[in-house]
Amino acid sequence: DAGVIQSPRHEVTEMGQEVTLRCKPISGHDYLFWYRQTMMRGLELLIYFNNNVPIDDSGMPEDRFSAKMPNASFSTLKIQPSEPRDSAVYFCASSLEPVIYGYTFGSGTRLTVV
Amino acid sequence: SQKIEQNSEALNIQEGKTATLTCNYTNYSPAYLQWYRQDPGRGPVFLLLIRENEKEKRKERLKVTFDTTLKQSLFHITASQPADSATYLCALDSNYQLIWGAGTKLIIKP
Numbered sequence: 001d002a003g004v005i006q007s008p009r010h011e012v013t014e015m016g017q018e019v020t021l022r023c024k025p026i027s028g029h030d031y032l033f034w035y036r037q038t039m040m041r042g043l044e045l046l047i048y049f050n051n052n053v054p055i056d057d058s059g060m061p062e063d064r065f066s067a068k069m070p071n072a073s074f075s076t077l078k079i080q081p082s083e084p085r086d087s088a089v090y091f092c093a094s095s096l097e098p099v100i101y102g103y104t105f106g107s108g109t110r111l112t113v114v
Numbered sequence: 115s116q117k118i119e120q121n122s123e124a125l126n127i128q129e130g131k132t133a134t135l136t137c138n139y140t141n142y143s144p145a146y147l148q149w150y151r152q153d154p155g156r157g158p159v160f161l162l163l164i165r166e167n168e169k170e171k172r173k174e175r176l177k178v179t180f181d182t183t184l185k186q187s188l189f190h191i192t193a194s195q196p197a198d199s200a201t202y203l204c205a206l207d208s209n210y211q212l213i214w215g216a217g218t219k220l221i222i223k224p
Contacts, residue, residue, distance in 0.1 A: 004157075043158075043203070043214040056211065091157050099207065102148050105157030 004106035006092050012112045018080040021109045024073055025094030033103065034067055034077050035091040043091075049075065061086075082113045117141060120204060120215035127194050127222050135189040135218045137204035142213075144206035147180055147187050152201045152217065161202075162189075194222045 005024040013019050025032045033048040047057040052069045060067070064083070069075040079086055089110050093103040119138045127133040137147070146165045150158035164171045164180045164187070171178050177190040191198050201219045205212040 042216045043205075043212075045211050048211070056209075059211075093157070098212075099146060100163070102150075102160035102163050103158075103212070104160065107155075108157050 004092055004094050004104050006090075006106035006109050008109060009107065010110045010112075012114065013082055015083055015113055016081045017113075018078065019082045019086075019111060019113075021077040021090050021092075021111070023075045023077070023092030023106060025075070025092070026096075026104055027073065029094035029096050029104070031095040031098055032069060032075050033093045033095075034075070035093060035105075036088045037091060037108070038088045046077070079111075082111075084113045087111055087113050118204065118206060118213055118215040120202075121218045122216060124219040124221055127220065129194060129196060129222055129224050131194055133191040133194045133198065133220055133222070135202050135204075135220065137187040137189070137215055139185050139206055142185070142206060142208075143182070144208070146207050147178075148205045148207075148212065149176075149178055149187075149189050150203045150205065152203055158203055191220075196222045196224050198222050 007022045030051050034046040035043050037043045045059045047060055047067045048055055049069045065079055067077045089108045091105050091108045093105040095103045117140045148163045149161045151161055152158045162171055162173055162178045164178045166182050175192045179188045199222045201217040203217040204215045
């Protein structure tokens, strides 16, 4: 298995533009998580899905952020409009059962909003 | 509020020695705790999970302890190697959400 695949690896965009981050979880993993990591705040959970259904989106900063999981093999995190304070590394992680196997993270997308 | 503390300063250890990292938490009673390794430019990698009713767990050169009375977990790497140099993160559960420590940077010197 290739692991959790995220794209793009790097994204530089101008303030106000729409940004879409993509994630392909490990096949068979029922849980998918979107995280954001910054030096100041560390790792923060944004939203997680179970069987493609959003379970908890309380970590999504504001309405500018949205996430979808149209099927078991694909998820997107969209920011519209983007702002400089959104600059961070965004990770996607999947798990068969978090309380037993932990999470498998992707390599992340480094987002820079200028 | 819930709080997780890990040593913010880098930990320098001589190769071959045992490295011990600390994770303390307050205002919290997690059912389990996880440890991850993160290398620069990469996502965290899962290492070990320990439950509240387990005192100790081992995996090869790694050992984790979990003291719910002290509200502390210790992470040990025995016979440390330069390749063990990385940032190590602890995370505690809260209804499938993990609350993360800031991580401790471990440097193993040859």
